[in-house]
Amino acid sequence: MAELLKIEDLTICPASAPSRKLVSNVSFSIEPGKTTCVVGESGSGKSLTALSVMGLLSKQLVRTNGRVLFQGQDLADLSTEEMRKIRGRQIGMIFQEPMTSLNPVLTIGFQIGEPLTVHLGLKGDALKAKVNVLLEQVGIPAHRANSYPDELSGGQRQRVMIAMSIACEPLMLIADEPTTALDVTVQAQILSLLDNLKTSMNMGMLLITHDFGVVADVADDVVVMFRGEVVEAGSVAQVLNKPKHPYTKALLACVPDAEGKKPLKPIDYAWLKNEQVPA
Numbered sequence: 053m054a055e056l057l058k059i060e061d062l063t064i065c066p067a068s069a070p071s072r073k074l075v076s077n078v079s080f081s082i083e084p085g086k087t088t089c090v091v092g093e094s095g096s097g098k099s100l101t102a103l104s105v106m107g108l109l110s111k112q113l114v115r116t117n118g119r120v121l122f123q124g125q126d127l128a129d130l131s132t133e134e135m136r137k138i139r140g141r142q143i144g145m146i147f148q149e150p151m152t153s154l155n156p157v158l159t160i161g162f163q164i165g166e167p168l169t170v171h172l173g174l175k176g177d178a179l180k181a182k183v184n185v186l187l188e189q190v191g192i193p194a195h196r197a198n199s200y201p202d203e204l205s206g207g208q209r210q211r212v213m214i215a216m217s218i219a220c221e222p223l224m225l226i227a228d229e230p231t232t233a234l235d236v237t238v239q240a241q242i243l244s245l246l247d248n249l250k251t252s253m254n255m256g257m258l259l260i261t262h263d264f265g266v267v268a269d270v271a272d273d274v275v276v277m278f279r280g281e282v283v284e285a286g287s288v289a290q291v292l293n294k295p296k297h298p299y300t301k302a303l304l305a306c307v308p309d310a311e312g313k314k315p316l317k318p319i320d321y322a323w324l325k326n327e328q329v330p331a
């Protein structure tokens with residue numbers, strides 16, 4: 053199937069140190085209706101990769117190599133205005149820190165409605181009706197539209213973020229650790245919600261996670277990052293059942309079993325001694 057998003061040789065460095073690669077020659081792609089999970093330990097470059105796709109890298113960072121093609125079009129060729137139109141309309145994003153992404157002084161109904169007004173020109177009763185549908189879709193009663201973020205639980209706020217990100221029915225959703233701060237039950241509900249939306253809207257999904265349980269549940273493809281590089285990529289069955297790279301094997305060896313019988317283990321870096329990995 054045709055790729056929705058194709059990342060080719062993406063390389064990101066600090067502007068002040070253009071030879072220090074924080075993300076190094078990363079390539080992978082996402083198809084419509086499929087979920088690609090990006091896994092890897094803290095600091096491996098997962099969020100920078102996602103932010104770069106959205107054109108939201110901080111000014112202290114630069115892309116020194118590579119391309120990001122969305123439906124075959126190089127996103128770097130777009131003007132700021134054109135990119136703004138794609139963001140939220142065709143590519144939705146759920147950020148790693150939802151608590152800081154919602155405006156505390158605006159109702160959640162207003163915030164969910166904003167992309168609908170900006171991108172689709174919805175107003176008045178039509179806007180209200182669509183906001184209510186979205187709230188119900190993410191499992192929040194429509195009468196809560198007039199609530200403020202601090203009147204909601206963490207899980208509900210995360211659902212509001214999801215409602216905002218899918219409001220305009222984007223072709224692709226980028227979700228950066230969307231459930232990390234939530235308890236296990238809410239986490240499972242949110243993931244199954246995202247998985248259902250992906251299927252019903254034929255959305256392509258880029259899901260960043262630390263959690264191999266999540267990967268096993270929702271991924272079609274898996275990309276494993278280590279120190280800014282992709283060390284392994286493939287179908288979920290391939291990566292989880294027949295990992296090739298020692299880092300993937302080491303990561304998988306740390307996953308506790310379902311009954312929690314296996315004690316938590318730190319990652320074994322013994323393999324690194326035999327590998328050529330950039331410092």
Ligand SMILES: Nc1ncnc2c1ncn2[C@@H]1O[C@H](COP(=O)(O)OP(=O)(O)OP(=O)(O)O)[C@@H](O)[C@H]1O
Nearest residue numbers: 066074093094095096097098099100101110112113
């Ligand atoms: N503005 C910045 N300037 C310099 N270095 C940065 C900047 N932002 C991020 N980095 C560095 O880039 C590397 C990759 O960061 P990134 O946020 O992508 O990691 P991550 O894989 O998302 O980690 P986590 O799982 O903790 O969210 C880290 O070493 C980080 O310290």
Ligand SMILES: [Mg+2]
Nearest residue numbers: 098099100148
């Ligand atoms: Mg991150």
